[in-house]
Amino acid sequence: MKSFNFKSATNIKEATKMASRRATFLAGGMTLLPAIKLRLAAYSDLINIKKIKGLSGIKVSSKSLRIGATTTHAEVAASKEVGKSIPSLAVLAEGIGDPQVRNRGTIGGSIANNDPAADYPSACLALNATIHTSKRKIPANKFFKGMFETDLKKGELIEAIEFEVPEKSSYAKFPNPASRYAIVGVYVAKLKKEIRVAVTGVESHVFRCKKLEDALSSNFAPSAIDNVNISSKGFNADIHASADYRAHIIKVMAKQAVSSC
Numbered sequence: 100m101k102s103f104n105f106k107s108a109t110n111i112k113e114a115t116k117m118a119s120r121r122a123t124f125l126a127g128g129m130t131l132l133p134a135i136k137l138r139l140a141a142y143s144d145l146i147n148i149k150k151i152k153g154l155s156g157i158k159v160s161s162k163s164l165r166i167g168a169t170t171t172h173a174e175v176a177a178s179k180e181v182g183k184s185i186p187s188l189a190v191l192a193e194g195i196g197d198p199q200v201r202n203r204g205t206i207g208g209s210i211a212n213n214d215p216a217a218d219y220p221s222a223c224l225a226l227n228a229t230i231h232t233s234k235r236k237i238p239a240n241k242f243f244k245g246m247f248e249t250d251l252k253k254g255e256l257i258e259a260i261e262f263e264v265p266e267k268s269s270y271a272k273f274p275n276p277a278s279r280y281a282i283v284g285v286y287v288a289k290l291k292k293e294i295r296v297a298v299t300g301v302e303s304h305v306f307r308c309k310k311l312e313d314a315l316s317s318n319f320a321p322s323a324i325d326n327v328n329i330s331s332k333g334f335n336a337d338i339h340a341s342a343d344y345r346a347h348i349i350k351v352m353a354k355q356a357v358s359s360c
């Protein structure tokens with residue numbers, strides 16, 4: 100039976116207190132509800148976190164951009180602050196799913212879910228993000244652990260994601276034409292101290308591509324990517340793309356991203 104108790108939390112303390120072994124947080128419901136409907140997941144309690152004040156919203160400073168966990172993709176896409184400080188992030192948000200998904204789905208839900216083809220995890224890795232939770236601050240490179248797996252512990256709530264404001268950045272996605280999930284997505288960021296390239300859609304979870312980072316650190320130009328050899332070993336292969344095709348598309352997307360930086 101698909102039955103559960105629906106609870107609404109009004110603050111973070113209340114939400115984390117409600118979270119027991121068989122309870123889970125409900126944000127936009129864009130992944131959680133289909134998973135329950137398809138009987139891929141079952142919970143005793145769903146804790147609605149959308150009514151918690153202060154969990155959504157966007158704050159910008161000269162060095163960082165902080166986005167509250169329940170901020171929707173549509174809000175990120177339309178935000179003047181995001182458009183000014185990290186325009187590539189607004190482009191990424193605008194390219195997620197369809198208007199319904201963008202108006203319900205949240206940034207916190209997206210990274211907590213850590214779908215292998217989700218867009219935001221690549222932004223988190225490339226933009227050296229810090230994940231602020233109800234318990235601690237987690238650097239993005241320690242957050243994404245495996246397929247649909249993160250470093251979050253039971254009952255730990257994401258409060259906000261803080262991105263480093265880069266000198267330049269761009270996200271290029273080769274989308275699945277039906278869902279818009281990334282068959283391959285490449286986020287390139289020129290940060291103050293380093294160049295980061297994060298790839299999504301290709302392995303069990305998002306990863307940084309050191310070969311591309313090294314090539315772009317010597318010469319930040321699309322031509323620097325030409326001689327990089329990307330091995331397809333361990334890459335996803337499915338009805339949408341073979342592993343070799345994904346390896347090829349990584350370079351195409353990386354060049355596109357660098358060209359539009």
Ligand SMILES: Cc1cc2nc3c(=O)[nH]c(=O)nc-3n(C[C@H](O)[C@H](O)[C@H](O)COP(=O)(O)OP(=O)(O)OC[C@H]3O[C@@H](n4cnc5c(N)ncnc54)[C@H](O)[C@@H]3O)c2cc1C
Nearest residue numbers: 126127128129130131196204205207208217218257279280
């Ligand atoms: C048709 C369709 C197309 C899509 N296309 C894309 C796409 O192109 N690109 C893309 O990246 N994504 C895509 N998505 C996913 C979508 O972007 C949602 O962001 C994502 O499904 C989860 O966000 P949500 O707010 O709906 O989370 P929910 O479904 O409510 O929750 C997902 C999981 O995260 C947990 N969670 C939620 N919020 C928190 C929090 N603050 N702290 C801790 N845990 C939390 C929940 O307990 C649950 O386990 C698509 C989804 C659909 C249905």
